Amino acid sequence: MTTGIWQRNMVSWMLVVALLPVAAALWIEQDGAALLRFGVALVTILIWQAVFLIARAQPLSPIAVVTAFAVALLASGITEAWQIVLAVSFGTVVGEQIFGGWGRNFIHAGVVALAFLYFAFPEVAHQGTGIWVAISVLPGAALLLLTGILSGRVMIGAVVGLVVVTLVMGADPGAPFLQGSLVFGMVFLVADPVCSASTRGGRWLYGGLAGALIALLGWADVGIAAPQAVVFAALLAAIFAPLIDAGIIAATTKQWREHNA
Amino acid sequence: MHPTIRPQVADQIDPNQRLSAIKPLGLGLYQKGLIGMKISVRGGLPYPLSGPAISGPTDTVKTDCIALLGVDYPGMRARVLVDQGATVKAGTPLFEDRRNPGITVTAPVSGKIDQINIGAQRRLSSIHITVAGDDRLSFDVSKAHTNEGLRALMQSAGLWPALRARPFDRVPPLDGQAAAIFITATDTHAQAPNPRDVLSGLETSFARGVAALKLLTPGKIYLCQHSGDALAPADEQTQIVNVDGHHPAGLVGTHINRLHPPSRQKPVWHIGYQDVAELGILLTDGHLTGQRTITLSGPGLSTARYLRVRWGADLHALTRKDLQPGRKRILSGPALGGRENRHLSRYHLQATVLDMPPERPRNWLVAALRAAAVPAPFVPTQAVENALGPKLHVVPLLRALSIGDAESAARLGCLQLAEEDMALATYATGGEVDFAARLRDVLTTLEAS
Structure with a gap:
């Protein structure tokens, strides 16, 4: 029999391709500093992937590029390489590799690494990225939606949640979409196919929850321009995703349950 | 993007609920079965199969050797009821099920038993027959107008294994009760035979077979067909279901999921359209034809065509004339979910010839980096969910199957499914996890519990 091409590595290569325009925009905005962060993070992740390849026979995955890029983009204030090494080691090992690698994890490794950075080094101020990054995310997002890698439900749910809560809080609903780090996080961290909810209704709820949390944290806490909002929203939503799925399944599968005496 | 059912009447399981959903004017018509139901599968996956288009008339080809395969059951x-070297007539019982005595598989042709192959764990692997002569047993059809009489006839003629029961997709016991019977006159596999073309000329036999199946169950008979004129007359018991959409719209698992999900207490039976026509011929003539119409296609052939062949026909002999140069894989069944096999399987209606992928020199380090001992997990993209037809929680179900969690899989609806429904999941996730095999493992666990 024949098999399709959409193996795990193919999906992660598509994510990498979707990143290319964002990388170009980031180069224009920040040039060398971002590249340095990306390089340090990528080397660290690859070392950990090799460790788990030898110790646990887990295959390597190009998803390392996506994780490293997320750290490079959203941890813009970091200047010390050792901080990135520490945070990315924590993120890739605890967020991904100990579960069996990308596909078996339940939180995005990049989100874990960034949350570690924000908590461990609170004195560092992180700048959000600008409108060019926000625009450059769009072609990649369209590619991923067309190839069926991202769920349109999660994306629409997140946009609706973000706009509704922004309106409730009396802010400008268009403002979040001009923030590059926020748009990038919504596409590549929140809508990650592995970590988002996987049931049909669950995807709407998950997207809506993530969008609402971005708006809540952004407007009420760190500021909508800060990358922390989208990272912590993605972290919280991913933690709730299995619960959302379990609820949807419990509510909809009663009819298939067997009634054994 | 999602598979949905848009019935002209609602498709709840309980007919009373269903009736309440339609207008009073239509009520009488529906009860008479005159309003058709409709299944539209949005999404699905039109998977590509290169190779020549099917053309030309249906040739009848008789191969010298046929084989019945243990893997089909x-x-x-x-x-085994016959000895090697024995002479058999068409209709002679060849083997029966130890656990359900009476369920026999009969010879579709007359000839000499050439080989009886026993495989691992003393399971029957195959019985090969060299075809000779045209002797066939005739069966008494005088009692076939009752439930018991029809069962006895189908059993003695070897047509009973044409029926399969879900959950578990096994041949049902001879005294089993079906909550409903699905007749699958749809086929959405790439380059599969068109049921309407195959049945043209056999309309009477098919209608007779459909009418006979009504004796087997007090429940509904769902005749699932591609949209168009009804293939057999509808009545109170027989429901015509028009099916639209890409593969897997034509799979019986999709129909069963939408119309009548089974349970262990209330199993649902299904049967293919060619077997229904065969039953009609048996009831008319008193013997089986032992033939079926298949398509022979795929990128490894120079021409693709319809063929009328015997059950278990030798695919190597059928394809030899049209093979293109190079190494090939000859599959019984569709490119998606077919089995590499020399002989045509009992339930397959097509054979596909694919090119053998070229062997690349493998470097040990590259091989180790690409695929380590732990298989890579599948990534639950939206495309995987869209590709599957049954309205189930696809990703949680696939996750439960991939780790062999039988309890969760049962709760998520795996009892409705069989291997063929999972072939598309394997395809859409790149073939790293064989979900059909995982599903069978889980079903075996559940069957024993």
Whole structure:
């Protein structure tokens, strides 16, 4: 029999391709500093992937590029390489590799690494990225939606949640979409196919929850321009995703349950 | 993007609920079965299959050797009833199920038993027959107008294994009760035979077969067909269901999921359209034809065509004339979910010839980096969910299957499914996890519990 091409590595290569325009925009905005962060993070992740390849026979995955890029983009204030090494080691090992690698994890490794950075080094101020990054995310997002890698439900749910809560809080609903780090996080961290909810209704709820949390944290806490909002929203939503799925399944599968005496 | 059912009447399981959903004017018509139901599968996956288009008339080709395969009857422990070298007529019982005595598989042709191959765990692997002559047993059809009489006839003629029961997709016991019977006159596999073309000329036999199946169950008969004129007359018991959409719209698992999900207490039976026509011919003539119409296609052939062949026909002999140069894989069944096999399987209606992928020199380090001992997990993209037809929680179900969690899989609806429904999941996730095999493992666990 024949098999399709959409193996795990193919999906992660598509994510990498979707990143290319964002990388170009980031180069224009920040040039060398971002590249340095990306390089340090990528080397660290690859070392950990090799460790788990030898110790646990887990295959390597190009998803390392996506994780490293997320750290490079959203941890813009970091200047010390050792901080990135520490945070990315924590993120890739605890967020991904100990579960069996990308596909078996339940939180995005990049989100874990960034949350570690924000908590461990609170004195560092992180700048959000600008409108060019926000625009450059769009072609990649369209590619991923067309190839069926991202769920349109999660994306629409997140946009609706973000706009509704922004309106409730009396802010400008268009403002979040001009923030590059926020748009990038919504596409590549929140809508990650592995970590988002996987049931049909669950995807709407998950997207809506993530969008609402971005708006809540952004407007009420760190500021909508800060990358922390989208990272912590993605972290919280991913933690709730299995619960959302379990609820949807419990509510909809009663009819298939067997009634054994 | 999602598979949905848009019935002209609602498709709840309980007919009373269904009736309440339609207008009073239509009520009488529906009860008479005159309003058709409709299944539209949005999404699905039109998977590509290159190779020549099917053309030309249906040739009848008789191969010298046929084989009945043990792998077609996975739940069966076979007791072989014939000896090697014996001469058999068409209709002679060849083996029966030890656990359900009376369920026999009969010879579709007359000839000499050439080989009886026993495989691992003393399971029957195959019985090969060299075809000779045209002797066939005739069967008494005088009692076939009752439930018991029809069962006895189908059993003695060897047509009973044409029926399969879900959950578990096994040949049902001879005294089993079906909550409903699905007749699958749809086929959405790439380059599969068109049921309407195959049945043209056999309309009477098909209608007779459909009418006979009504004796087997007090429940509904769902005749699932591609949209168009009804293939057999509808009545109170027989419901015509028009099916639209890409593969897997034509799979019986999709129909069963939408119309009548089974349970262990209320199993649902299904039967293919060519077997229904065969039953009609048996009831008319008193013997089987032992033939079926298949398509022979795929990128490894120079021409693709319809063929009328015997059950278990030798695919190597059928394809030899049209093979293109190079190494090929000859599959019984569709490119998606077919089995590499020399002989045509009992339930397959097509054979596909694919090119053998070229062997690349493998470097040990590259091989180690690409695929380590732990298989890579599948990534639950939206495309995987869209590709599957049954309205189930696809990703949680696939996750449960991939780790062998039988309890969760049962709760998520795996009892409605069989291997063929999972072939598309394997395809859409790149073939790293064989979900059909995982599903069978889980079903075996559940069957024993």
